[in-house]
Amino acid sequence: MRPKVLIVDDEKDICKALEFLLKREEYEVASVYNGEEAIERLKKESFDAVVTDLKMAKVDGMQVLEKAREMDPDTAVIVMTAFASVESAVEAMKKGATDYIVKPFLNEEIKLTLRKALEQKRILRENLALKQQISQKRTGCKDVVTVSDVMLDIFDTLEKVIPTKSNILILGESGTGKGLIAELIHCNSPRRDKPFISINCSAIPEGLLESELFGYRKGAFTGAAADKLGLIPLAHQGTLFLDEIGDMPVNLQAKLLKVLESGEVYPLGDTKPKIVDVRILSATNADIENRIREGKFREDLYWRLNVIEIRLPSLKERREDIEILAKHFIGKFAMEHRKNVVGIDGQALSALLDYSWPGNVRELSNVIERAVVLSEEGRITLDVLPAKLRKSRQESDREASSLKNYLNDYEKNLLLKIYQAHGRNKEETSRALGIDLATLYRKFKKYGIEDA
Ligand SMILES: Nc1ncnc2c1ncn2[C@@H]1O[C@H](COP(=O)(O)OP(=O)(O)OP(=O)(O)O)[C@@H](O)[C@H]1O
Ligand SMILES: [Mg+2]
Known part of the structure; x- marks a missing residue:
């Protein structure tokens, strides 16, 4: 989806030039030539960003800003101002403008400012989602289901280390339950009433990961319109879960190590550190020892994170869990989809037991959800399982x-x-x-x- 931008300026030439420039950048652009029209437009349509001149006859840019914030606080507003009246831009920032730009500006300048403003809005939205996740997690621990000896041994270890502050590294193939175990640790620890902050190191672009983790001061870079608390300070007294740690860029690994050693975080653009007390859980499905040998992961950081190491077995290595997990998921999805599905018949169960489960517990959960949705009622039968599970069942059986x-x-x-x-x-x-x-x-x- 192309971001929608509204340009507001009483100088038609500026509107036209901006429109031309931004359309080439894959934005969807509309322009209006005065404040009244801008407000009319904002009432009818929502925009991702508004770029408005401040000084206009009758309805000025400040009023456009106010209206835009009132209609949709998610809209980024960039104000344009002449060099002589930068104070008014500062005034606009106080009223909630995302950024400002001084006329005359270079093409690159407006492109960058706009991109940063939209990026900042996106991060803000994600942080909101994150906060919601945190409050959900406080409501209670999720069930971890197992009868496997290896898993029960892991629980014995966990029982001892959960009450401590030790950092824990969780290893295991994709879908083996690393995220779930991290939640379980936090949720049973003395830190349970403090934040559980989870961040996926491979999902955030390298340039943003640093400012996300450490936070920044207003003005640390273009687009840093206000101070922002990083995820590490946000996790103060709680637990920080660094998922896919194996993908963290090496230069950031060095900075993270410093934080762990000193217990202090320097937000970008700040000379004063914040003191932090966090327990770090990390997880990866990468072969971390191999990454160390290849120089892609710092050994000193590895030892910091890996005070306790938990290796989750693949589902193939704990087949005894298949049946109990399947039943657990049947109950869960029957309730979620309001289906009167109560169990699984013998044939279908042995198809589950025979399969190799390369996607581990997540794949089993998906297969069961699908089967529950496809079933009329009663027990899950072979015909609602995916074809790959039905193949040559008897032989391998x-x-x-x-x-x-x-x-x-x-x-x-x-x-x-x-x-x-x-x-x-x-x-x-x-x-x-x-x-x-x-x-x-x-x-x-x-x-x-x-x-x-
Ligand atoms: N023992 C278990 N009992 C109940 N549910 C489980 C269990 N193990 C995993 N699950 C569920 O299976 C799904 C996959 O688990 P999770 O996301 O924790 O795996 P992961 O190892 O973090 O995978 P990835 O490496 O892909 O991130 C989740 O929905 C989780 O709740
Ligand atoms: Mg995970």
């Missing part, structure tokens, strides 16, 4: 189940043998097997060894 049985038998026999050899002493057995006691108990329970 036989293989998978026999392999699983084989491995289960093997594990059970091994446990029994070691248990007997250590005089049925559980502590010694767990030490001999190199697993902790909690895991041993779970496995005993799974195989009914206690009763044996």
